[in-house]
Amino acid sequence: DQQVKQNSPSLSVQEGRISILNCDYTNSMFDYFLWYKKYPAEGPTFLISISSIKDKNEDGRFTVFLNKSAKHLSLHIVPSQPGDSAVYFCAANPNTDKLIFGTGTRLQVFP
Amino acid sequence: NAGVTQTPKFQVLKTGQSMTLQCAQDMNHNSMYWYRQDPGMGLRLIYYSASEGTTDKGEVPNGYNVSRLNKREFSLRLESAAPSQTSVYFCASSETRGFGEQFFGPGTRLTVL
Numbered sequence: 001d002q003q004v005k006q007n008s009p010s011l012s013v014q015e016g017r018i019s020i021l022n023c024d025y026t027n028s029m030f031d032y033f034l035w036y037k038k039y040p041a042e043g044p045t046f047l048i049s050i051s052s053i054k055d056k057n058e059d060g061r062f063t064v065f066l067n068k069s070a071k072h073l074s075l076h077i078v079p080s081q082p083g084d085s086a087v088y089f090c091a092a093n094p095n096t097d098k099l100i101f102g103t104g105t106r107l108q109v110f111p
Numbered sequence: 112n113a114g115v116t117q118t119p120k121f122q123v124l125k126t127g128q129s130m131t132l133q134c135a136q137d138m139n140h141n142s143m144y145w146y147r148q149d150p151g152m153g154l155r156l157i158y159y160s161a162s163e164g165t166t167d168k169g170e171v172p173n174g175y176n177v178s179r180l181n182k183r184e185f186s187l188r189l190e191s192a193a194p195s196q197t198s199v200y201f202c203a204s205s206e207t208r209g210f211g212e213q214f215f216g217p218g219t220r221l222t223v224l
Binding site: 004006036042044089102104 | 115142144146151152153154155156159161169201203205212213214215216217218
């Protein structure tokens, strides 16, 4: 059973607009969440994270929002750039050594 | 700093052959991980090592073995490769238990015929 779900396999956004990537989780004990970005033929790289004691974390163009009651988080990219085209993975940390990853959303930003 | 390195980058095996995927990190991290990535499945944990000398199974350990050779190196072995093991394999490391972000290597693309 998938504990971390990214229900949109792909998203296409025009350059300059906002990209919103969504992630849902099932376990209310998850207390730390991360977003990773992956380009083709490369390993994932860490993008941004959020602790369950917060509901928002910003880093430049990237903002992650956490809604604990809905067990939902989202990544906002504003403004979107062609270089943001990649696969984005949401991950949850259940306070162990391990991360649980979602299936990923492929973002394409077109001019 | 090379970060996390993996060898080889590509490999083609025949069913039943064995091979070892190598991983090394130069960040003095305690924890190391092996994942596989398949289309539509995300990243699934095969094995991990919380510290030198310890290893534990992840979500999909069947058909694999690991060795934490020292603090830097963590290898993944396929004893008898099967077509179901065709995948992209990533090694990762992290500094601390729990919250620490994981740093990934570039991956090994393995095809089993």
